[in-house]
Amino acid sequence: MRKFTSIIYLLMISLLTSCGAYFNQPFNQKKARIGENTSPEFLAQKFLPSDKIIVGVYKFRDQTGQYKPVENGSTFSTAVTQGGTTILLKSLEESGWFRPIERENIGNLLNERQIIRNTRQEYANGQKVTMPPLLFAGTIIEGGVVSYDSNIITGGSGLRYFGAGMSNQYRQDRITVYLRAVSTSTGEILKNVYVSKTILSQGISANLYRYVSLRRLLEVETGVTKNEPAQLAVKEAIDKAVDLLIVEGIIGGVWKPNGGEGAVNVVKEAYRKEKVEADKTELYDRRVENRRSRVAVGAGMGLSQIKGDYANPTSQFGFDFKLKYSFVDPKFNFWGTLGRFELANKDTFRGTFIASGLNIEYMVLPYEKFTPYIYVGVGSVSRKNLSNTFFKFQGGLGFEYLITNKVGFFLNGEYNLLQSDSLDGQIVGDKNDLIIRYGAGINVYF
Structure with missing residues (x-):
């Protein structure tokens, strides 16, 4: 009996210390809510432009062509959200630097304008009907999700003794986003950046399997799995790419923030520090840093x-x-x-x-x-x-x-x-x- 009690205590302590998600399981229905805030702290928001830049986005595509990985069988569900353009437009708006205009479904917009024009013409009594002109973009934002790498790191651990045990597993995927700004007057690519973001999946489980008497078998099993939503990972990567595009544009003289040369110097210093950190970090978040003095x-x-x-x-x-x-x-x-x-x-x-x-x-x-x-x-x-x-x-x-x-x-x-x-x-x-x-x-x- 003492051994049995010790095993139960072991399982309880393991669950208490392993994963907080275990105690936040969704037992009840949830109402709709405002979406999670994934936006990073935009460096560019500290120094906004005097006039927002009008930009157009025709298509921000999933260029991976990859389907969701599954344990068995196959699926035709894509690994990456197909709503990249919508996400990018939201990020451009949140940055405070841009005025995005509709270009993804420009045909729908033109059709609606034609309907308005025709309807007004019918009731104009021969008067000339005019409509305000469409805004045109001086800059087009292009790019896409170029890779989705599954299982770049997988692992776990476990322990089992006398019919009782526990285990944990994890998996990490990686998504990569490219973004570029193109001048509509010359076709020149003004800036081109890329950002990567990892997607983490974790699972823990604990179980007990033993005979408490000759004909009585006790089985206990519990666990939880937590997956980082891929859509939020894409949003965070796009947010970071937009911020990086603005910052590199400020340093390169493409954009001009309020505050003049002083603001540019602040942005340069902040970007230099972040670039140094990025250069020290390799794949799998390994740091190439000479930590030890000579x-x-x-x-x-x-x-x-x-x-x-x-x-x-x-x-x-x-x-x-x-x-x-x-x-x-x-x-x-x-x-x-x-x-x-x-x-x-x-x-x-x-x-x-x-x-x-x-x-x-x-x-x-x-x-x-x-x-x-x-x-x-x-x-x-x-x-x-x-x-x-x-x-x-x-x-x-x-x-x-x-x-x-x-x-x-x-x-x-x-x-x-x-x-x-x-x-x-x-x-x-x-x-x-x-x-x-x-x-x-x-x-x-x-």
Whole structure:
């Protein structure tokens, strides 16, 4: 009974900590509401133009030709909304910079104007009938959704024990939008931008399956799946593309904001910072940033164990300090160490030693917060009074996690091969003494 209760508690805690959507499930019908606000904070809205720009949009197409991915079978439902033009017109209006005019269904507009003209003519009693002219666009906005990449990242995890378990899964898709402004007088492409947006799907589940008695089987299952709406992702990508089009146009002299040169400089600086961040970010949101400075100092502590000629070695405390220097390539580092540790065998041997070393280190993921690393080097081990110094080769591996860009926490293990068999005072056989060290510490980067 105690095991059964523990399993129930485990499932409850997992659901409480895994996904807030589980407690926001739609059990009741909802009334229609104003659509979700997906618009980003438009940089361009801070400096509006003196006169809004009249633009026309004929068609903003889904150029992917892709259908929705399904687990089994096939579907003729498209992966991307076909209402891209409508979404783009809304984004142009919200930006505060443009006056969009109807061009997607220009035929309907012309027909209606002709009906109005004919109707007025009938009741004009021979008088001339005129209508105000249509606005014409000095700029046309073109583009489309050019790609929809499904399952660029998929993954999950799970745990099952004694008939009880839970799992979570996730999937990430990606949509890419291109947008360009074209001059109607010359046909020149004034600006061309593109924006990408990821679409996340998540699911968690928990279940229990076990016999509570000989003929009674208990089954419990629960879970929730949450999918980011593709239409909102398209809207957010188009919003960002419109803002980027305006900002790059301001920098390039295509558009002129209120505020003159001062406003242009503010926009340039904000765009420069965003561009730097974008250049540092690769696919899958990986950051190409040299987080670690070239010089660092560190301190660590841990346990050491001798593999020598006596039996029953024990783990003893030790500590060391290190000075680290990075080469031009951040994957490779050079560092020196100086430390103190103890070695002992139960009831037979005990000693205190001073160790030093010079190492070459290779970091597997130098631009990430978390990275494995391996190193090799040479060094020495001396007794506490600095007598009987022994030469050694060492190598090890570890992991470092940056708490901030200045402070990193590391775990490592090290294998020391001495060039002597007399570290413990005994020479037995033809194998040299070994020292195994493992510990943790902090690196501080300057």
